[in-house]
Amino acid sequence: xxxxxxxxxxxxxxxxxxxxxxGRIASLKLTGDFFLHPEETLAxxxxxxxxxxxxxxxxxxxxxxxxxxxxxxxxxxxxEDFAKVIMEASK
Amino acid sequence: xxxxxxxxxxxxxxxxxxxxxxxxxxxKAGGPQTIRFWRWKPSAVSIGCFQSLEEEVDxxxxxxxxxxxxxxxxxxxxxxxxxxGEITYSITAPEHFFxxxxxxxxxLICGWLVDAFAQLGIAAEFKPINDIITGGKKISGNAxxxxxxxxxxHGTILYDVNVRKMFSVLRVSKExxxxxxxxAAEERVTSVKKMSPATYEQTYxxxxxxxxxxxETGIGKWTDAELLRAKELAETKYKTKEWNFQx
Numbered sequence: 001x002x003x004x005x006x007x008x009x010x011x012x013x014x015x016x017x018x019x020x021x022x023g024r025i026a027s028l029k030l031t032g033d034f035f036l037h038p039e040e041t042l043a044x045x046x047x048x049x050x051x052x053x054x055x056x057x058x059x060x061x062x063x064x065x066x067x068x069x070x071x072x073x074x075x076x077x078x079x080e081d082f083a084k085v086i087m088e089a090s091k
Numbered sequence: 092x093x094x095x096x097x098x099x100x101x102x103x104x105x106x107x108x109x110x111x112x113x114x115x116x117x118x119k120a121g122g123p124q125t126i127r128f129w130r131w132k133p134s135a136v137s138i139g140c141f142q143s144l145e146e147e148v149d150x151x152x153x154x155x156x157x158x159x160x161x162x163x164x165x166x167x168x169x170x171x172x173x174x175x176g177e178i179t180y181s182i183t184a185p186e187h188f189f190x191x192x193x194x195x196x197x198x199l200i201c202g203w204l205v206d207a208f209a210q211l212g213i214a215a216e217f218k219p220i221n222d223i224i225t226g227g228k229k230i231s232g233n234a235x236x237x238x239x240x241x242x243x244x245h246g247t248i249l250y251d252v253n254v255r256k257m258f259s260v261l262r263v264s265k266e267x268x269x270x271x272x273x274x275a276a277e278e279r280v281t282s283v284k285k286m287s288p289a290t291y292e293q294t295y296x297x298x299x300x301x302x303x304x305x306x307e308t309g310i311g312k313w314t315d316a317e318l319l320r321a322k323e324l325a326e327t328k329y330k331t332k333e334w335n336f337q338x
Binding site (some may be wrong): 015033034 | 143221236
């Protein structure tokens with residue numbers, strides 16, 4: 001299990017705990033002081049990224065499309081920031 | 092419809108959060124938009140809904156100091172709510188009162204706080220995303236959620252900070268401190284008492300005046316149904332390990 005933290009410039013603090021297996025995300029927990037409306041979207045993001053390929057742009061795309069699908073608003077961070085901290089935690 | 096104002100009351104952490112949620116359900120069902128004020132007894136730490144309790148809070152220090160803890164249903168960071176040193180408010184209203192733009196609604200509600208600070212002779216300003224600062228230091232933190240067409244914003248006004256106690260129960264991340272280029276965590280926050288001769292009561296009066304200005308308001312109280320629902324939510328949600336330790 002690896003972990004990483006990222007302070008978004010002008011935004012919030014993101015943390016990821018990631019377990020990997022064969023180039024994929026085996027399990028993932030995202031935490032931080034960001035805002036996400038509706039809040040349940042975070043659990044959906046974690047589910048969508050479980051067994052997901054470890055690829056920064058693909059992770060960004062998955063998060064972005066889930067936010068769009070849920071009409072969700074992420075404040076204090078961007079999908080790219082989540083992807084970055086997940087990749088960092090999986091090193 | 093008039094705004095209902097629930098005057099300053101004292102709550103434990105789970106009940107405070109449960110009342111906000113019960114109030115939201117009531118407003119959703121057509122109840123009056125509500126402004127409430129409270130203080131936390133015992134003093135408590137609240138964490139944002141996406142935070143890890145164990146990462147943010149020194150639970151052994153809480154136990155030693157008799158400090159309670161609870162996970163909020165709003166995002167944002169961990170806050171130490173001292174019984175003597177802090178006033179907490181919440182606003183619960185139909186979302187359309189404030190519009191879809193979340194940052195704009197923070198700015199609007201935080202503007203009421205800025206007005207209250209001005210009454211106390213403190214020049215404060217809204218600092219996006221959700222803080223109010225004076226002289227570069229935080230004096231108020233705020234957090235919002237929207238659910239079922241209802242907006243909840245709650246926030247804290249620091250009246251008198253015991254920074255030693257605050258930072259003995261909160262674990263402050265190195266990343267956050269280095270970003271603000273402030274070595275000592277103690278340098279990040281200030282309080283009404285440091286900036287103004289106002290008493291706790293005068294601070295509360297300024298808040299009530301600023302929050303109710305230009306609105307039709309009436310002093311109100313919780314309905315029996317809200318109190319019953321809050322009791323249920325406190326027991327089945329906010330006091331449970333499943334909720335507080337979920338991340």
